[in-house]
Amino acid sequence: MITDGFSYLAILLLVGGAIRMLETSTKHRLFDYLPGVVALYFIVMLMATFGVWEQTDSVNATYSSVKGNLLPAMIFLMLLKGDLRKIIGLGPRMLLAFAVSATSIGIGFVVTYAAFKAWLPADAWKAFAALSGSWMGGTGNMAAIQGALSVPDTAMGYTLLMDSVDYALWVILLLALVPYAAAFNRWTRSDTAAIDRIGARLEAAEGADETPIDFTALVFLIGVALAASALSQTFAGLMPATSFFTGTTWAVLIATILGVVAAMTPMGRIAGSNEVANVMLYAIIGLIASRADFAGLAEAPLYVAAGLMVLAVHGLAMVGAAKLFRLDLFSCGIASLANIGGVASAPILAAAYSQLLIPIGVLMAMLGYIIGTGGGLLVGKILSLL
Template sequence: MITSAFAYVTVLLFLAAGLKVLVANSKFKIFEFLPAIVLLYFSVMVLSTLGFWQQTESINQAYSLLKTNLLPAMIFLMLLQSDIGQIKKLGGKIIFAFFAAAISIGIAFVIGFTLFQPWLVEGSWKTLAALSGSWMGGTGNMAAIQMALDVPPASMGYTLLIDSIDYALWVMLLLALVPYAKRFAQWTGADTRLLENIGSSLADAKTSEESVVNNNETDKTTPFLLLLSLSLLVSVGSQALASLMPTTAFFTQTTWVVSIVTVLGVVAAQTRLKRVEGSIELSNIMLYLIIGLIASRADFAELTQAPTYILLGLVILFFHGLMMVIFAKVFKFDLFTCGIASLANIGGVASAPILAAAYSRALIPVGVLMAMLGYIVGTGGGLLVGKLLSMIAV
């Protein structure tokens, strides 16, 4: 049984690394639907349930310090690739479709929670708020909302269940609809001629930019060290600034930290910092450790409502899809725009480019940039959904 903080953190990192290697090198199809980060959560939850470590004073301090300080740093790094200048090149209609998808997801969460509330435990609105952050942005946004709203670790198990199972079904559906793109465009009256040109121009711009990112390809230490130190400095500064801000029952000091670091990340992404290599890798390492920390406080015995939450997730996706079809008819969206707007929210960078490539490889940059837009709005959108759900909760 583990009682020291160092051994506790070491086990979490080793599990994250081991599962990442397993998923990357395995040919089992199940790993396409259960990514390493989901497997990490439930693996750590099993160890926690079995009492693999004790909640000693040193372990509790390590948990609190790492989670509190790493999460703002992770958000900052995650947002460094959110180049608003590039996102603008997508065009007004595609960006409008993204926000239409985000709004429909928020409305669908309100409808789903209203319908299922009699069968959910008290405080379940926080679970759904965290999920909405993920479905408007990504897992990093979900972790930010978990911290901001103090979502119980066990409830995060429900969030990740829905986020993996229901999300996988949604991806399969959107991919299955690709052959019907022409017929859908005829029904909505959409003009699809601009998409290929947009995708090609974005790909050319990306290639040109990457050619001047790093003149010394062999030096990986300097950019990593710069980003790590800067992200931790931003974490310390945002927490200090948040301590000076007024708070309410909903907008706590932690919420201020998340909001401040989000703004700083978006602003920094418009500078030359966006061209420093390593922000994605470092933010992912921090995310895996944070998810492991959260799972280390969970217990499988508390996951008694899994089928209810999975069904609730499907209902949310149904209403989201229904509204997107209505938006498509009213605003003349094509199937690619609807699908990529939806998956850029729900799937993020991991899956939006895959759907884009199913239409045309030239459209992959469109999927990437729309997913990056999700990182910007996911945390704020999830907190807004959480506020609405808390008002409905009885």
């Protein structure tokens, strides 16, 4: 049994690294439906269930210190590629589709929680808020909300389960609809010429202004991210605290603002920010999972059903908006998957339409990162009032 904090952290990072290595080297289809970060969570949870480590003072101190300091740093880094000027360049139709997507997801969570709350634990709204952050942005946003709202570590098992199972079904559905794009566009009377032009322009400019990943870039990114974390926590300590806006909540929001601003400076062109952010994300997910166990997942089917209801509300809203605003299937699908799947899957759906449209999927997913944390916290506040 592990009792030392450093050994505890080392084993978590080793497991995360091994899973990632397995995912990239084998290219097994299992990882299409069970992302590495989800596999990490459940493997570490299994280890915690069997008591591989003990919650000693050293382990608890490592958990609190590493998680609390890495969280704002990760948020800062994952936003560095989200240049708002490029995102605005996507045009009003794409941004309208994204706005409808994010809003309908939030509404879906509120409606679903109201319908299911009689069968859910009292603090289930926190798990729903964390998942709403993920489905508006990405796993990093989910981790940010987990820290901001102090979502119980066991409840995060439900969140990741919904995120994995329901997300996989949604990706399959959106990919299956690609051959019907022409018929859908005729039904909505949409014009795709502007989308094609934007895709061609972004594809031509892709990577032109980005520096290569090297030692200098990585050291600088780690240093500036940790400095942003320290700055966020310092200013968070000066902000008024309430039961909802805790010090961690303020730190997360301040780090988000710093990341959005930094993305519009030359710092946003430094390659490697996504890679370093993902290392931090794996560490944070491992830490969260280390405090959970399988005994708390007895209500898994109920949560999965709730996730499907959220997607049903979202899907109906997207179809209605497409008809009302004459949106094409590509815009609706990319907007949806940019929210629900993030940067890992939105480009895949874009490529199913055309290789030229991949950069649009990336930029839309980055917009999800920008709004995911704030959107999830807003949904959480509404759910807490219910």
